[in-house]
């Protein structure tokens with residue numbers, strides 16, 4: 001099918017693309033993935049994301065601080081990343097991914113530190129009026145409580161409960177459906193219950209491939225027929241709506 005789509009979240013700077021990064025990017029672009037949003041997760045990947053955005057006018061960067069690394073990272077390093085975000089905020093379309101990950105981190109001290117650092121990231125998004133991209137694995141409810149008052153929020157790769165998802169939608173936030181929807185029943189349930197007006201789609205490449213091996217932005221197209229069937233809506237309509245939502249979510 002001949003419609004355009006956006007991959008609202010990927011990591012094209014990761015080592016898995018070292019051998020064929022440009023080819024992968026062009027493969028997506030030529031197949032009608034008209035925009036890719038590359039998410040940083042730490043100092044190095046934030047810098048890489050800015051580089052990619054500079055090199056390709058159809059790639060945008062968000063500057064993040066992954067909650068997974070927070071418990072083991074010293075405060076000086078964390079402050080360096082926060083300062084990097086502020087310094088480069090004009091070159092990025094959003095802040096994130098950042099948030100909470102209570103799947104990998106189950107001890108109280110680590111959770112507390114994630115929460116404190118996330119609050120600092122929220123304050124930056126708020127202060128500079130930037131869209132916040134949330135990674136909220138097993139902490140979706142708390143992440144919502146902490147960001148309820150922000151204007152533009154995207155819950156990336158959402159995998160939480162349907163109930164919390166409805167609260168997220170009620171708060172006016174966006175929910176991004178990953179290519180996991182191609183094979184995960186829970187993500188199919190999410191896509192089915194998520195209003196199309198609040199839906200973004202993403203690959204989270206190189207992770208969570210709907211095919212064998214590495215995921216890449218062109219595979220975002222795989223999710224469109226699946227979502228189309230779940231929502232009993234034309235594929236072109238799904239592509240158009242998720243594209244417009246992404247543009248609105250990031251004020252593009």
Ligand SMILES: [Zn+2]
Pocket residue numbers: 009010011039097204
């Ligand atoms: Zn990601």
